[in-house]
Amino acid sequence: MIKRTDICTTVNLLLKSKYPSYKTYGHEVVEGFDKPSFFVNLVPNTISNESVNYKKYSYSIVITYFQDRPNEIDNLNKADEIQALFGYHLKVGDKLLAITDFDYEFVGEYTNILQMSFEMEYMEYNQKQQPETATELNLKVEKR
Numbered sequence: 001m002i003k004r005t006d007i008c009t010t011v012n013l014l015l016k017s018k019y020p021s022y023k024t025y026g027h028e029v030v031e032g033f034d035k036p037s038f039f040v041n042l043v044p045n046t047i048s049n050e051s052v053n054y055k056k057y058s059y060s061i062v063i064t065y066f067q068d069r070p071n072e073i074d075n076l077n078k079a080d081e082i083q084a085l086f087g088y089h090l091k092v093g094d095k096l097l098a099i100t101d102f103d104y105e106f107v108g109e110y111t112n113i114l115q116m117s118f119e120m121e122y123m124e125y126n127q128k129q130q131p132e133t134a135t136e137l138n139l140k141v142e143k144r
Helices: 004-018 072-086
Strands: 023-025 037-049 054-066 089-092 095-107 113-125
Touching: 004 023, 004 037, 004 054, 004 072, 004 089, 054 072, 072 095, 072 113
Parallel strands: 023 037
Antiparallel strands: 037 054, 054 113, 089 095, 095 113
16 A cells, blocks of 8 residues: 555655755745755545545645745756656656646746646555355255
8 A cells, every 4th residue: 555655755755866955845844944945745636436446546746846046947947857857657665656747837926936736646456355255054954
């Protein structure tokens, strides 16, 4: 089973491999963070039971990039670099999770903060315990 924390850890490690001097934060940090840095959030889109044994998960990975000073060229370069870094799949443990969509926008009071979003989907097999198999059958036949 893939844990949500495993997905976040994988994303943080990927960003750290490309940008070793940048810190990554979760949404619990609201002030006093270093710049340049990334904020990473995992947003559930859909968690649905596809059948008795399969569950479908769909998440958005939202990465917000805070620069030390506004620079549009740097923002656009980061969007391209991070899109290439993630590619088409995210390897979490021994599983490859499909990245289906990439999007970015500029947010904040002055619309100068880059926010990227990756959509990802995967299915998990939830094998239920098999019921016990009968090992003997008692049959009583009566004649009337």
